[in-house]
Amino acid sequence: MAQDLRSQEIKNPVDVAEYLFRRLHEVGVRSIHGLPGDYNLVALDYIPKVGLNWVGNCNELNAGYAADGYARVKGISAIVTTFGVGELSAVNAIAGAYSEYVPVVHIVGYPSTVAQKSGMLLHHTLGNGDFNVFSKMSAQISCAVSMLNHQHEAAVLIDNAIRECWLQSRPVYISLPTDMVQKKIDGDRLNTPLDLSFPKNDPEKEDYVVDVILKSLHAAKNPVVLVDACTIRHRALNETHDFIEKSGLPTFVTPMGKGAINETLPNYGGVYAGDGSNVGVRERVESSDLVLSIGAIKSDFNTAGFTYRISQLNTIDFHSYAVKVRYSEYPGVRMNGVLKKVTEKLGKLTIESGPKPNNDIPKEEEVSKDPTITQAWFWPRVGQFLKKDDIVITETGTANFGIWETRFPADVTAISQVLWGSIGYATGSCQGASLAAKELGIKRTILFTGDGSFQLTAQELSTMIRNKLNPIIFVICNNGYTIERFIHGWETSYNDVQEWRYKDLPAAFGAKEGEVLTYRVESKDDVEKLFSDEEFVSGETSKLRFVELVMKWDDAPKALKSTAEVTAKRNAEN
Amino acid sequence: MAQDLRSQEIKNPVDVAEYLFRRLHEVGVRSIHGLPGDYNLVALDYIPKVGLNWVGNCNELNAGYAADGYARVKGISAIVTTFGVGELSAVNAIAGAYSEYVPVVHIVGYPSTVAQKSGMLLHHTLGNGDFNVFSKMSAQISCAVSMLNHQHEAAVLIDNAIRECWLQSRPVYISLPTDMVQKKIDGDRLNTPLDLSFPKNDPEKEDYVVDVILKSLHAAKNPVVLVDACTIRHRALNETHDFIEKSGLPTFVTPMGKGAINETLPNYGGVYAGDGSNVGVRERVESSDLVLSIGAIKSDFNTAGFTYRISQLNTIDFHSYAVKVRYSEYPGVRMNGVLKKVTEKLGKLTIESGPKPNNDIPKEEEVSKDPTITQAWFWPRVGQFLKKDDIVITETGTANFGIWETRFPADVTAISQVLWGSIGYATGSCQGASLAAKELGIKRTILFTGDGSFQLTAQELSTMIRNKLNPIIFVICNNGYTIERFIHGWETSYNDVQEWRYKDLPAAFGAKEGEVLTYRVESKDDVEKLFSDEEFVSGETSKLRFVELVMKWDDAPKALKSTAEVTAKRNAEN
Ligand SMILES: Cc1ncc(C[n+]2csc(CCOP(=O)(O)OP(=O)(O)O)c2C)c(N)n1
Numbered sequence A, B: 001m002a003q004d005l006r007s008q009e010i011k012n013p014v015d016v017a018e019y020l021f022r023r024l025h026e027v028g029v030r031s032i033h034g035l036p037g038d039y040n041l042v043a044l045d046y047i048p049k050v051g052l053n054w055v056g057n058c059n060e061l062n063a064g065y066a067a068d069g070y071a072r073v074k075g076i077s078a079i080v081t082t083f084g085v086g087e088l089s090a091v092n093a094i095a096g097a098y099s100e101y102v103p104v105v106h107i108v109g110y111p112s113t114v115a116q117k118s119g120m121l122l123h124h125t126l127g128n129g130d131f132n133v134f135s136k137m138s139a140q141i142s143c144a145v146s147m148l149n150h151q152h153e154a155a156v157l158i159d160n161a162i163r164e165c166w167l168q169s170r171p172v173y174i175s176l177p178t179d180m181v182q183k184k185i186d187g188d189r190l191n192t193p194l195d196l197s198f199p200k201n202d203p204e205k206e207d208y209v210v211d212v213i214l215k216s217l218h219a220a221k222n223p224v225v226l227v228d229a230c231t232i233r234h235r236a237l238n239e240t241h242d243f244i245e246k247s248g249l250p251t252f253v254t255p256m257g258k259g260a261i262n263e264t265l266p267n268y269g270g271v272y273a274g275d276g277s278n279v280g281v282r283e284r285v286e287s288s289d290l291v292l293s294i295g296a297i298k299s300d301f302n303t304a305g306f307t308y309r310i311s312q313l314n315t316i317d318f319h320s321y322a323v324k325v326r327y328s329e330y331p332g333v334r335m336n337g338v339l340k341k342v343t344e345k346l347g348k349l350t351i352e353s354g355p356k357p358n359n360d361i362p363k364e365e366e367v368s369k370d371p372t373i374t375q376a377w378f379w380p381r382v383g384q385f386l387k388k389d390d391i392v393i394t395e396t397g398t399a400n401f402g403i404w405e406t407r408f409p410a411d412v413t414a415i416s417q418v419l420w421g422s423i424g425y426a427t428g429s430c431q432g433a434s435l436a437a438k439e440l441g442i443k444r445t446i447l448f449t450g451d452g453s454f455q456l457t458a459q460e461l462s463t464m465i466r467n468k469l470n471p472i473i474f475v476i477c478n479n480g481y482t483i484e485r486f487i488h489g490w491e492t493s494y495n496d497v498q499e500w501r502y503k504d505l506p507a508a509f510g511a512k513e514g515e516v517l518t519y520r521v522e523s524k525d526d527v528e529k530l531f532s533d534e535e536f537v538s539g540e541t542s543k544l545r546f547v548e549l550v551m552k553w554d555d556a557p558k559a560l561k562s563t564a565e566v567t568a569k570r571n572a573e574n
């Protein structure tokens, strides 16, 4: 009663669920991923009401992966699950987003606050009356947790969660109890957009750091730039691009940094990953007397097993939380402002150019008469097939290492999970990414996954068909877990998988005649034919294209071979 | 070095992984569920070595569900996953096993203790050097956590975990770092089997409780027995069976207690679930002056939305952790011993008989000329189709409520998740249950799932095919989430699902010609024909049978309708 009176005093009342979805719309979300459940059903009614689209995934893990892919293209995303069963199914995807700095808003439909207070023995509970155990689990993998248990604080908690999600570029958790969905809150708040700008650096401190950097840079004899994942994730792409273009310095990317920069620039030099680097890159980077390292995440697979050999003495690190010049640390100075100023104040630099990567087929492959599609042949060939603006998704497995050998056209978005490395991710992510592409008018989303990985989340193909998405999907059919074989268990049965008739799946998942085109390519000639098929390569068709790409079980990109060797050794370490 | 010396002093050294798998073999496990990952690969080599079978699931959530199903048939099970990505994918299945008291040993392949100590930035981590965050999450849903970080305590921790798993009938978590797998420990320990017996009740206290119970029971005018889930989960089936048979008291089961007792006994009276009870059951149970309630879990869906109306004044509760006679509590007295003694000392009882459930088709359905397969017609008809020893799995949805109307033959094992209620569970569980059935020589495993639920975990059909399992699978095709429609969103699109060609899936998942039989039944006549097809009903064939069972989108068992109504009301409660 008291509550109703309070609601009536609000000039422009809006329901909590509507407020939440309007805020998501405001920050750029247009589609909501997830699954219904009785604790979130009433909330779902608000989605079309505020002009959002409900995706309707096949399961929550896949929905989480899809939300991750969508966020990597659109800047943020949202997933709705139901208490306990739904949210826990998605937990691995959310942990992946946390690990890899992807901003996903996870909204969980909760039992009513009344039922929670009385500790009712409800379905989807552990039977112990504890309604906080799942949020506690998610707190480990969220940068904010907003429990909407009180009408008067709901708006603040929602705003805070979305802002933290954006600024920290990590998942947040929002609980939405059934009895809160329709509670009235102040709609006028929505007239003030969320402030998503990064706090400015202290100008004096920033200038100081910029000076130190410029001094080092102008004195360096053969400086290089190395761009990594956090450049993308912490929204420093423009600043980095401007710096690279103006400076003309040889620039390299790490595996997780693929897609961060325009690889058609004349000063682009290829992928640096220690022993897994592109030809000539390792020598150039490691002999440099100054490496400007932007947004680094020096994880094992991102450095081909820590075979990274750059001294901190020769490094300037740019991060979202600090800048580090050799051993001098500048905490609290965000890279974005610093990069901008460094670019502005840039003087004359000594430039010693680096390797020029291309998509030429390696000589041995060029002359070989073997029709087999090899990893060494395929990935540069993919480079020729790709177009400006493509979204390219690669799965943990041979694909994730093969793509190091592909030089991208301009403005490619590359998606993969080099750090978290959860297989099945790429297929789910492809659903979200291709939906985001559709919303943005991006023409092609291309997925390269493995036969083993595809099996984990195969049903998301159904969601793509249902949502009329048109990605190009390659399933690398190589009889199982090739990447694992290179680590351990070369011919053991646990590295085999059941052999599916992959290209029969779209029809089984309900694709209508002609909606999906399917292919099987077993030789280089088949690939050539495919890549010259206009309908297949088109960015204009609405058809999903699904390819079985047959490769040998014992073939892997060279970077994978060396990384696998180091990994096996570390696992055996005593 | 010191370690090596110590190993040499052990008379009969055995590797940690071998010890672990031998213990699992000892307690009855014959197949290990899970997926490989580089942190568990070397451990997997031990599985065939000790005479165990590796299942090789399609993903970890499904593997977790399968392990749950396997444990419900064989008494315990094990799943192996890899650090982070694998274990978190399985977390929802493990939470379900925790909630529903299912003993699953979860073994997680960890990075080496060396890498952990130095906080390396490895793949499958959150990138923060914290290797304990996932075990902390799992601690919430495990009754024991054994981190095998030290050679000298590994055996004790393994023994402890397996014993707790068995005795508490809940999941346990075991971490197995890569460098611990081959460490030598004392193999002679294996000559002493684990003690899995329940601690005996204090005899004086037990006798006291038995006396109190007998007094009440002998004085009662129309006592009844009500059997629930914990009777199964806490291994009191034999004691309960003997009591029911000797006493001759009218006996009822709750939905979660289905399968606990022999439903062909003359004193079996049907399903009690408040407003959702079988015909006549509610009146009989609620008018009783003494209800012997064995192993109760009074959750919402187990009581048709708390429409349970039995006064504690008329109840004796038997639990694994206590006995409660009206309001007198006897903590620490386990039901098993008490039931046994009560049966032994039983005197003359006043017996007022109860309803006699059967599998007769309801009159309206019998006379109807409509060929449509209705829920009201189907479930009693299933009762006629079932045979002694069948394993019957039902999914959350119409199936889980429909099965209340099916009277079972003797020795049926019923599997469902009435409390946890995670959809997709039943299909995964069917893989594990039918594998367990094969190991035990049980002939038929029969799954009833919904079209919506099936989509979450469909690929486990592939694992069944790969492992040459022969369950009979019914997918209820009713255009989406019917159970949800009855709660909220009658015709909303979020309750629709993509329409699959379900029966094309086995072939797409690699079933060879003739290995799987597929059917589509759209009318009662079709069902009749199916149920009289010898190959279809056979317990001797090795063929998997897969049926699309077409029902109406707006049809539901009556118990579901009433439960949905209460649930919708509770969700809206303010
Ligand atoms: C969820 C999850 N489970 C298990 C693993 C361990 N794993 C990493 S790669 C891989 C095999 C991938 O095989 P496939 O997709 O066929 O790739 P390819 O054969 O091209 O290497 C496995 C099982 C993982 N990374 N994530």
Ligand SMILES: Cc1ncc(C[n+]2csc(CCOP(=O)(O)OP(=O)(O)O)c2C)c(N)n1
Pocket (backbone or CB within 6 Å): A035, A036, A037, A038, A060, A082, A085, A086, A089, B395, B396, B397, B398, B399, B421, B422, B423, B424, B449, B450, B451, B452, B453, B454, B476, B478, B480, B481, B482, B483, B484
């Ligand atoms: C993992 C998970 N996600 C979501 C839900 C919410 N939920 C409960 S039942 C149900 C629909 C089941 O539909 P279906 O299997 O088709 O059953 P039927 O149509 O026979 O009712 C859903 C979405 C859940 N219980 N578990």
Ligand SMILES: [Mg+2]
Pocket (backbone or CB within 6 Å): A397, A450, A451, A452, A453, A476, A477, A478, A479, A480, A481, A482
């Ligand atoms: Mg493969």
Ligand SMILES: [Mg+2]
Pocket (backbone or CB within 6 Å): B397, B450, B451, B452, B453, B476, B477, B478, B479, B480, B481, B482
């Ligand atoms: Mg359905």
